[in-house]
Amino acid sequence: MSTIALAAPAVMPAAPARTSAYVVLAPSCLVLTMFFALPMGVMIGMSFTDGETLAPTFAHYQRFFSDGLSLAGLYRTAMMSILVALSVTVLGYPIAYFLARSRSRWRAVVFALALAPELAGVVLRTYGWLIILEDRGFINDALMNLGLVASPLPLSKNLFAVVVGLTHVVLPFGILSLTTSIQGIDPNLERAAQMLGASRLSVVRHVILPLSVPGIVSSLLISFTMAASAYATPALLGGARFKVLATMIYEQVLFYIDWRFAAVMAVALLVMMLTVSFLGIRYEARRSARRSNREGERS
Amino acid sequence: MNVNRCLPLCLVLALGEAPGPAFAETLIVNSYGGPYESIIEERIIKPFEEKSGIDVVYDAVGSAAQDYAKIKATKGNPGFDVGVMTASQSLQGCKEGLLEKLDAAAIPNLGKLAPRLSEVAGPCGAVHEVQYMSLLYRTDKLTSPPTSWSSLLAPELKGKIILPTFQNIMAVFLLEIMSVARGGDMIDNVGPGFTAMAELARQSIGFEQSSAILESYIKDGTVWAMPFWNGRAQLLIDQGVPVDYVRPKEGTIPLIATLNVPVGAENKQAAMAFIDFFLEKSRQEAWVTGYKVGSARIDIDIPDDARKRQITTEADLKSLKLPDLARVADKLGEWGERWERDVVSQAK
Numbered sequence: 353m354s355t356i357a358l359a360a361p362a363v364m365p366a367a368p369a370r371t372s373a374y375v376v377l378a379p380s381c382l383v384l385t386m387f388f389a390l391p392m393g394v395m396i397g398m399s400f401t402d403g404e405t406l407a408p409t410f411a412h413y414q415r416f417f418s419d420g421l422s423l424a425g426l427y428r429t430a431m432m433s434i435l436v437a438l439s440v441t442v443l444g445y446p447i448a449y450f451l452a453r454s455r456s457r458w459r460a461v462v463f464a465l466a467l468a469p470e471l472a473g474v475v476l477r478t479y480g481w482l483i484i485l486e487d488r489g490f491i492n493d494a495l496m497n498l499g500l501v502a503s504p505l506p507l508s509k510n511l512f513a514v515v516v517g518l519t520h521v522v523l524p525f526g527i528l529s530l531t532t533s534i535q536g537i538d539p540n541l542e543r544a545a546q547m548l549g550a551s552r553l554s555v556v557r558h559v560i561l562p563l564s565v566p567g568i569v570s571s572l573l574i575s576f577t578m579a580a581s582a583y584a585t586p587a588l589l590g591g592a593r594f595k596v597l598a599t600m601i602y603e604q605v606l607f608y609i610d611w612r613f614a615a616v617m618a619v620a621l622l623v624m625m626l627t628v629s630f631l632g633i634r635y636e637a638r639r640s641a642r643r644s645n646r647e648g649e650r651s
Numbered sequence: 652m653n654v655n656r657c658l659p660l661c662l663v664l665a666l667g668e669a670p671g672p673a674f675a676e677t678l679i680v681n682s683y684g685g686p687y688e689s690i691i692e693e694r695i696i697k698p699f700e701e702k703s704g705i706d707v708v709y710d711a712v713g714s715a716a717q718d719y720a721k722i723k724a725t726k727g728n729p730g731f732d733v734g735v736m737t738a739s740q741s742l743q744g745c746k747e748g749l750l751e752k753l754d755a756a757a758i759p760n761l762g763k764l765a766p767r768l769s770e771v772a773g774p775c776g777a778v779h780e781v782q783y784m785s786l787l788y789r790t791d792k793l794t795s796p797p798t799s800w801s802s803l804l805a806p807e808l809k810g811k812i813i814l815p816t817f818q819n820i821m822a823v824f825l826l827e828i829m830s831v832a833r834g835g836d837m838i839d840n841v842g843p844g845f846t847a848m849a850e851l852a853r854q855s856i857g858f859e860q861s862s863a864i865l866e867s868y869i870k871d872g873t874v875w876a877m878p879f880w881n882g883r884a885q886l887l888i889d890q891g892v893p894v895d896y897v898r899p900k901e902g903t904i905p906l907i908a909t910l911n912v913p914v915g916a917e918n919k920q921a922a923m924a925f926i927d928f929f930l931e932k933s934r935q936e937a938w939v940t941g942y943k944v945g946s947a948r949i950d951i952d953i954p955d956d957a958r959k960r961q962i963t964t965e966a967d968l969k970s971l972k973l974p975d976l977a978r979v980a981d982k983l984g985e986w987g988e989r990w991e992r993d994v995v996s997q998a999k
Contacts, residue, residue, distance in 0.1 A: 421991050487856070488873055509857060592816045592858035592995050606716040607818040608984050609723070609743060 392622075399615035412616040422600070426620055429580055429596040432514055433628075436579035437572045439519040440526035444571060448530030449560070453539070466527045474521055478588045481517045482508065485589070509591035517585040522578045526571040533567020534560070566636055573632045577625045597621045677706045678921040681718055681731035684711035685863075686886060687942065694937040699928045705921050715740060722749050728915025732922040738907035739820070739976045741776030746977070750775035751912040757923040760930035764947040765965075768907060771973050776909030777926045780938060781945035781962045783903045783971065784824050785881040785896035792875040800828055800899045803876055809854055811875040813868050814998075816860040817990040822848075824904040825878050826986070827974055832901045837974040838982065845993045852997040869894060880906055885943035885960065904972050905945075905962060939963065 402409045416422045447466055451459060469477060484490045487504040495501045507513060537560065545555045561568075583598040590596065595603075597617050604614035682691060688711050696707045710731055713721065719740045721729040727749040736744075744750035752774045755762045761769070761777055768778045786797055792811075797803070803812050815821040827837040829851075830844025852858075856874065859865045862883055868874035870892055884896040910929060912922045928934060935946045939953050945962030953963060962968060 419988055421988055488871065592860075593998065595991075603818050603987075606714075606720050608987060609719070609980075610984060611723075613984075 395615045395618055398612050399619050401612065403610075403612050412612050415613065416616045416620065422617065422620075425595055425597050425600045425617070426624065428511070428594065429598070429621065430624060432511060432518070432586070432596060433576045433579040435511070435515045436518045436522060437575040439515060440522050440575040441530070441568055441571045443519065444523055444526035444530050445568075448527050448567070449534055451527070451531045452534035467524050469520055470524050474582075474584050475588070477520060478517050478585045481513065481520065482588055485513050485516070508589060509593050511590075511594055513589040514586050514594060514596075517589045518579045518582055521582065521585055522575045525574050525578065529570045529574055530564065530567045533564045533570065537563045565639060569632050569636045573629055576628055580621060580625055676704075676918060676921050677708055678733065678918050678925055679708045679710055679731040680733045680735075680925065681710040681713070681729075682735035683714070690938075690941045694941045695929055695934055698934070698937075699925055702928065703921075703924055705924070707925070719744065722913050723747070725915070727913045729913055732912065732916040732918045733925055734911045734913065735779075736776070736909055736911050737820070738772040738776055738778070738909055739980055741909045741911055742773045742977050743980060744911065744913075745773050745775035749914060751914050751916070751919065753777055753912070753923070753926070758927045758930070760927050763930065763932070763950065765949055765968055767968055767973070768905075768947040771976060772907055772909050776907075776911055777930060778907055778947040779910050779926075779929050779935075780882075780908040780942065781947055782880045782882040782906045782908070783898065783945070783962060784821055784828075784878050784906070785884050785903065786876065786899050787869060787879040787884045787887075787894055787896045788876040789869060789872065789874075789893060790895050791893040792872070796895065796897055797876060798897065798900055800825070800832060800878075800901050802899075803851055804854055808876055810856055811873075812851070812855045813865060813874045813877050814848075814851060814855045814858050815865060815878065816858045817987050817994075819860050819862070820906070821878050821880070822858075822990070823979065823983070823986070824906075824974075825851075826990075827979075828901055828904060828972065831972070837972065838978050841986065845989060848990070848994045849997045852994045853999075855998060857998050858995065881960065882942060882944040889943070898970075902970060902972050904974065907947075908944075 399412055400408055400410070402411070447462065451463055451466070454462075472480075482489070485507040486492070487508065489508070491507060492501070492504040495505065496503075541559055541563070542555050545559050546552075550558065580596075581598060583602060586594065586596045587599045587602070590599065597620065601614045601617045601621070604610045604617065680696070682688070688709065692709065696709060699705070700707055715734075715736045718729065718731075718734050719736055722734065722744060741750065745752065753761060753776070754774075758777060764778055768781065772778050786800065786802070788797055790796075793807075797805075802808070815825075817823065826841060826844040826848050828844075829847035830841045831837060833843035833847055835841055835843035856868075859868070862880065865877060865879065866883065866887060869877060869879075870887070879896065881896055881898075884894065887894050888896075910926045912919060912926070916922055929938070930948070932948060932951055935948045936951045936953055938944070939946050939951060939961060940957055943957070943961070945967070949963060949965055949968070951963060953961075958964070962971065
């Protein structure tokens with residue numbers, strides 16, 4: 353097998369000309385520049401200019417760091433996103449493992465069920481959770497009718513409700529990312545470990561989990577960024593008491609009509625997501641490098 | 652040149668030059684969905700189309716705030732010719748040069764509106780309806796009707812009221828009214844209002860932004876009293892919900908709705924004609940009785956039961972508290988932060 357992989361083809365394909373590579377890249381670069389980089393640049397520019405005079409200013413940033421509410425919103429956004437990322441990855445992992453390894457006829461059903469949430473719109477799914485979780489909702493109604501609680505449990509308009517709703521929204525993406533990663537692990541490694549006496553739990557702990565770290569990191573990053581930028585679910589399930597940056601940006605744009613301050617909040621959100629993505633990617637790159645070095649030393 | 656290749660080009664050129672069929676003028680009106688849409692279609696748009704021969708395309712997408720954001724983002728060219736907004740947005744849009752200034756030469760019926768309300772909306776907004784913030788209550792739960800905004804603090808209403816979020820302008824108006832009732836004023840000294848709102852927050856089950864969600868709480872009896880626009884309150888009564896509404900003794904602040912024309916509108920002449928038609932005496936009568944709201948025209952003839960509950964007379968207009976909306980807009984950021992700290996934190 354390795355011989356085949358290492359053998360050079362009889363005729364090496366010619367390297368693509370640099371010009372033709374640019375031509376292939378040009379449309380996507382143009383689209384990204386026009387619809388992503390340009391608006392992003394305008395937004396960042398707005399955050400540093402005065403609304404009346406258009407003179408450069410840090411006043412909007414000073415406000416962001418001093419009003420207390422904006423930093424609290426950033427903290428809530430980070431907490432919510434971390435919890436969603438962890439919930440999605442922990443809940444999604446067993447499902448992904450089943451999908452990657454099982455030959456059961458139920459595999460297709462589980463796959464369909466895992467992706468089913470994506471068939472309904474996010475607003476519809478969130479309203480579904482509202483009906484279940486709110487004070488007048490299904491759970492509280494049932495508990496009160498059974499006499500188990502005297503007053504409704506605080507299941508909505510808080511962090512708990514938003515994390516539950518967003519986990520439901522993001523879970524399919526986490527499962528897909530983890531499934532792809534687990535599918536890439538050679539099943540012979542698991543068999544070999546078992547043949548050498550490892551228990552099922554040991555195989556998972558010492559073989560599957562370490563080898564699926566790229567998928568876990570990917571699932572955490574996707575879930576974190578999707579949760580941090582989500583608007584509809586936090587707006588509906590978080591209410592007035594649990595505001596995150598996305599809902600606060602919406603208020604600044606539509607109610608306060610303060611687009612420059614909204615731009616500052618958007619920049620803060622972007623920086624947070626880029627930082628987390630950078631740390632995740634760097635961790636994975638270093639880990640891969642260490643692993644390659646170890647393998648190099650052994651050989 | 653090959654004839655087969657030349658023919659399509661010739662056809663295109665020929666058809667392009669030939670006179671096409673005469674298309675009727677089309678006006679795009681952006682406003683709300685729900686009951687508003689069916690009532691405006693029946694009482695305003697259809698009669699306007701019949702009278703003017705202009706086709707109206709009704710665009711119900713977006714709230715007034717979203718529509719205003721669209722106007723701002725497109726620098727006055729949002730893709731519609733007439734928008735329905737509030738006096739606050741009219742003032743803001745005029746200040747930013749995004750809305751067309753309206754004058755009585757193009758819209759003669761503008762001159763028939765009560766000057767006091769027209770002034771509040773500024774030169775870019777034509778006031779086509781007036782609602783007021785009423786105190787809505789359940790008639791089957793409260794032994795006697797409330798008479799004052801302070802009734803919301805009654806012990807029997809503990810855990811039985813709900814408040815609008817600050818991003819619903821009703822919250823701002825309630826804050827100002829409570830401020831005046833407790834010795835403050837509507838702009839510069841609103842401290843007493845914040846104290847009162849904190850007490851109301853402790854009394855409430857929480858906050859909701861959307862009017863549709865707010866009304867669901869009183870419909871199912873979770874909430875027994877709350878501030879609510881009187882037009883929507885009247886629609887609830889008409890649906891048979893056991894509720895009624897009052898104008899409390901401290902007075903109230905109106906929600907002044909305006910028709911506006913973005914500066915980049917393609918059919919300005921038709922837009923002006925539509926606004927003039929909406930402000931005609933007969934159309935205002937049709938609108939007031941259909942959508943159950945008040946009017947800035949005090950010369951309209953409507954049944955007594957409607958007149959009794961709506962803003963339709965000079966005396967009604969005088970009873971309204973009219974804050975300087977431009978100054979309110981300047982204060983919103985500061986008040987919003989204070990609301991989060993002093994009011995929202997007090998809710999359960």
